[in-house]
Amino acid sequence: MNEVIGIIIAAVLCWLNFVIVDTYFGLPEQPGVRGARIIGKDVEKRGGDIAGGFFQGNILCSPDASAGTLMASIGYMLLGIPGGIIAAFLVFIGNRLCADPGYAGTTGCLTATAIIFLASFIGLTPEMFIVGMVIAIFTIMGIDQARISVVLGKIAEKFNRHARE
Amino acid sequence: MFNYVFDTIYFASYSNFYGLSNISLSLGDMLFAYIVAIICSIVVALLLRLPLLPSKPYRYSFDVSAIYPTPIIAIGILSIFLVLNYTFMFNGLVLAAVIGVLSALFVKYLFDFVFPTPLDENSGDDMNE
Numbered sequence: 001m002n003e004v005i006g007i008i009i010a011a012v013l014c015w016l017n018f019v020i021v022d023t024y025f026g027l028p029e030q031p032g033v034r035g036a037r038i039i040g041k042d043v044e045k046r047g048g049d050i051a052g053g054f055f056q057g058n059i060l061c062s063p064d065a066s067a068g069t070l071m072a073s074i075g076y077m078l079l080g081i082p083g084g085i086i087a088a089f090l091v092f093i094g095n096r097l098c099a100d101p102g103y104a105g106t107t108g109c110l111t112a113t114a115i116i117f118l119a120s121f122i123g124l125t126p127e128m129f130i131v132g133m134v135i136a137i138f139t140i141m142g143i144d145q146a147r148i149s150v151v152l153g154k155i156a157e158k159f160n161r162h163a164r165e
Numbered sequence: 166m167f168n169y170v171f172d173t174i175y176f177a178s179y180s181n182f183y184g185l186s187n188i189s190l191s192l193g194d195m196l197f198a199y200i201v202a203i204i205c206s207i208v209v210a211l212l213l214r215l216p217l218l219p220s221k222p223y224r225y226s227f228d229v230s231a232i233y234p235t236p237i238i239a240i241g242i243l244s245i246f247l248v249l250n251y252t253f254m255f256n257g258l259v260l261a262a263v264i265g266v267l268s269a270l271f272v273k274y275l276f277d278f279v280f281p282t283p284l285d286e287n288s289g290d291d292m293n294e
Contacts, residue, residue: 026224080184081195082244089241092234099283101227106237117182126184 006124010132013115014069018108018136019155021065025104027058028156029163032100035061040163043149051156051163052149056141062098063091065108066140070133072112077126084113168193186248190256195247198257199240205265206239207231213273227282229272239268 028051031037036057043053059066068091075083088109095102116129140148156162168191182192190198210231211217219226219233229235243264246252253260 030225076184078184079186079244079248080182080188081192082186082188082247083184085199085240085244086248088237089244092237092241093280096280101225103224103233106234120182 003128006128007131007135010119010124010128011135012132013119014073014112014129014133015136015139017112017115018059018065018069018133019140019152021108021111022055022059022104023152023156023159023161025065025107026161027064027104028052028055028152029161030054032058033061033098043145046146048146048149049153051161052152053145054163055152055156056145056149059137059140062100062105063094064100064104065112066133066137067091067094068105068107068109069112070130070137072109073116073126073129073133076113076116077130081113081117084109084116088113187250188247189250190247190252194256198243198247198252198261201258202239202243202261202265203236205262206235206269209266209269210235210272213269215269215273229276231269235269235272238272239265242268 031040031054036054039057039060040050040053043056044050058064063071068088071087071091072084075085075087077083079086088106091105091109092102095105112129116124116126119129120126140152153162188195215235216228216230217232219230220228239261243257243261246260246264247257251260
């Protein structure tokens with residue numbers, strides 16, 4: 001497959017994977033650590049949504065499904081399917097060190113491994129997923145935090161996981 | 166049957182699902198070893214009287230249980246052995262069973278010592294509020 005098209009498809013798949021897994025496991029609902037609360041309040045002050053702010057603070061402060069997807073891509077590129085599962089194990093250890101139960105991280109890692117395995121049938125390579133995941137995290141954290149937090153808040157409302165504050 | 170599955174997947178797949186690693190097992194044997202490790206770890210964890218599910222609320226519970234994180238630890242450590250190409254005998258089935266038992270014992274007796282539960286939200290020093 002053409003590399004540019006592959007990277008775009010991989011970025012969309014990664015974005016959907018980690019936003020859906022993270023939202024389902026309640027990242028927008030409450031800040032897991034104190035730093036996430038500070039980031040959420042700051043994003044809200046700049047005109048964003050508090051649930052989206054908590055989401056951004058949580059994926060910044062502990063390895064959740066975003067880091068899981070990235071590490072699963074790297075592990076799959078290096079070591080195949082066992083690499084993706086080793087990535088899930090490492091993300092779990094990192095989660096426990098960051099005062100996080102770790103459900104989102106390990107689930108995101110395993111689903112990302114499954115997605116990369118299935119996508120290899122249509123010619124997407126793990127390298128495309130690494131680049132796509134970097135682009136996906138850049139859209140969440142890098143371009144406009146306040147505006148993307150409104151979008152994340154709407155997704156959280158759809159999953160019934162909006163912050164109760 | 167597993168050989169047939171392996172050939173089909175291998176021809177259909179563009180990229181190699183072994184990556185750069187040098188694994189001597191076929192995909193079917195590898196899958197079988199993973200399933201054995203998962204089932205072994207859950208069964209032994211239940212025999213050690215760990216609860217099947219974490220305590221409520223599920224998504225914020227730090228308690229260990231048989232479903233999570235015992236199988237994650239078992240298949241993670243089994244993957245490290247597979248990647249190092251150490252499959253003891255019977256295509257790694259014995260290794261999978263031993264790792265399942267050991268991970269259940271680890272979760273029951275050592276987990277709280279290695280990964281202690283974090284402090285409560287209200288305790289500790291408060292910077293902002």
